[in-house]
Amino acid sequence: MNSVRAEIVEQVFQVRKKKRYIHRDRKGSHYQLMKDYFDENCTYPPEYFHRRFKMRRELFLRILNDVKAYDDYFVQKKDATGRLGLSSIQKITSTVVRIFAYGCAADHYDEYIKIGESTAIKCLKAFCNAIVAVYIEEYMRTPNEADIARLLEEGKQRGFLGMLGSIDCMHWEWKNCPVEW
Incomplete structure (x- = not known):
């Protein structure tokens, strides 16, 4: 009887498993990102930034601000323990570049950006x-009419007369299109 009671008491007061804290060098990761892409004499030139981030650095910084x-x-900001949290560059780099641009999993670049999966999500x-709120x-x-005129002119310059745009190219006839596609 006592052993059953002790087991029940142990189950009731059993401490929930804590989330395991993984020390990530947030500060070092921020400095590495700055050194690689954002400093005046950064490691990678603008064309590398554009290729990897799928946008110009100026546009990225505008969106960030x-x-x-x-x-x-x-x-x-500082977290509950007084440590500095992730920088805005780390948060937005993980979101914009790694998840949107490449379609990677939320934890794919944890080693470089030092951001956990739940935080990335x-x-x-x-x-x-x-x-959505800022740019809607x-x-x-x-x-509007000015937008339509501009889009038609851009299409004309690229050889697509009278076309406003098509994401899926469903308007094109593909002569040898495989049936299963």
Whole structure:
């Protein structure tokens, strides 16, 4: 009887497994990112930045500043233990580049950016919400007449007369298209 009671008491007061803390060198990762891509004399030139990030550095920094101004989640703060958290560059790099541009898993670049999977997912959600809120009026709207004229002119210059745009190219006839596609 006592052993059963002791077992029940042990189960009731059993300490939940704590999340295992993995010390990530957040500060070192931030400095490495800055050294590689953002410093004045960075390791990789602008064409490498454009190839790897799928955008110009100036555009990336504009988005970063707009998102930071909208949501203070992207502002670097101290955590509960007094340690500096992830920088905005780390959070947005993991979200924009690694997840959006390459379609990687949330924990794929943990070794370089030093960001855990759950934090990367949280960054992704916060980033998407911020982008929609910040840019909805300018970029996520029905095109007006000036937009349509500009898009038609761009299409004409690229050899697509009268076309506003097509994401899936369903309007093209493919002579030898495999049936199963």
